[in-house]
Amino acid sequence: MAADVREIACDESGYEGQAIVNSPTTVFAHGSVHISPEAAVDCMAELRARIRSPATEYKANHLLRDKHRDVLLWLLGPGGPVHGRAYVQLVDKPRFLVRVLLDQLIDAPEREATLPVTDEPRWRRFLAAANALLRTREPLDPTAADAVFWSIDDLRRGGLPPAADETLALLAKSRARADEIHERARTDPPAFAPVDLLAPAIVNAVAHWGPVRIVHDFQSTLTPTRVAWLRAAAPDLVSLTLVDSNDDPRVQVADIIAGTVRVIASRTDPELTALAAAYV
Structure with a gap:
């Protein structure tokens, strides 16, 4: 061998x-x-x-x-x-981040949902909040989960293609899971x-x-x-x-x-x- x-x-x-x-x-x-x-x-x-x-x-x-x-x-x-x-x-780092967020917060049968990745300021704020939420090392932002779900609401108020709005609606239901991920990063960060x-x-x-x-x-x-x-x-x-x-x-x-x-x-x-x- x-x-x-x-x-x-x-x-x-x-x-x-x-x-x-x-x-x-x-x-x-x-x-x-x-x-x-x-x-x-x-x-x-x-x-x-x-x-x-x-x-x-x-x-x-x-x-x-x-x-x-x-x-x-x-x-x-x-x-x-x-x-x-x-x-x-x-x-592609922004697209990678979106995929990880969906994998972490949405159940397996619904993970094929997608979101657009653009440089529009609202989307940039959403991506930055998602990145903060998924960090497992310092500095951790205690308001990261709040920022993610505020960004989701902000995006949905602006008018979106139906597929994107459906995906954000799924994410909007995942607050409990987001809080769990963020708490685990604070108290027991994973190896990966x-x-x-x-x-x-x-x-x-x-x-x-x-x-x-x-x-x-x-x-x-x-x-x-x-x-x-x-x-x-x-x-x-x-x-x-x-x-x-x-x-x-x-x-x-x-x-x-x-x-x-x-x-x-x-x-x-x-x-x-x-x-x-x-x-x-």
Whole structure:
């Protein structure tokens, strides 16, 4: 069995812990690469030779500059060093938050209900309140449940498409469950926070690659309790080692792949979108 275990390196882009909305990014990306340390050293050396930046640490933003487009095309292209050896999970954070809220507050037979996600101020207030309600670590907002249900009433007064109004009507009946979730976060926080993006992304990476040993950029949210949850959720996770990205070129490559694909996903650029699609 040991011969079948791969070692992959992982990093993320657009991760702000449990802050899903009102954060700098709207898309989260988790990148994983299956390359040798020697191949990663060569990849980073080639990036430095092509970009010629004096920066100590190379990041995705170096490749996303217009003047380095050819370098990005080389990195992601079929002849590049990571083609067929990298995988990226992308998550639209506001839509993820809506799905989690529905899963937490609405019974299973009714969870197919959906809500629109827009930048309209009332919806933004609703999303911010939902994010506060579903947090499991400080700072916890004692008024979060009140804010969620006030936002629901406010949205329903403004006139909505029937499907959205029906979903909000279901949510409006879930106050007792919302209070229970918020009280549990205060008194007995679970090992896995429902609005955490990183832990399920690691589970997804394990599912993609099969039995793996993971070398991951250090994240304070990956506590021993959270790692124990990961092992239970992903039995094919053989080991998880947290490192400083500066000490492992494979993690640096994973970081660049995650960051470039995340930004490409938010742009209208057919050439780059086609290349990035091979990794998602």
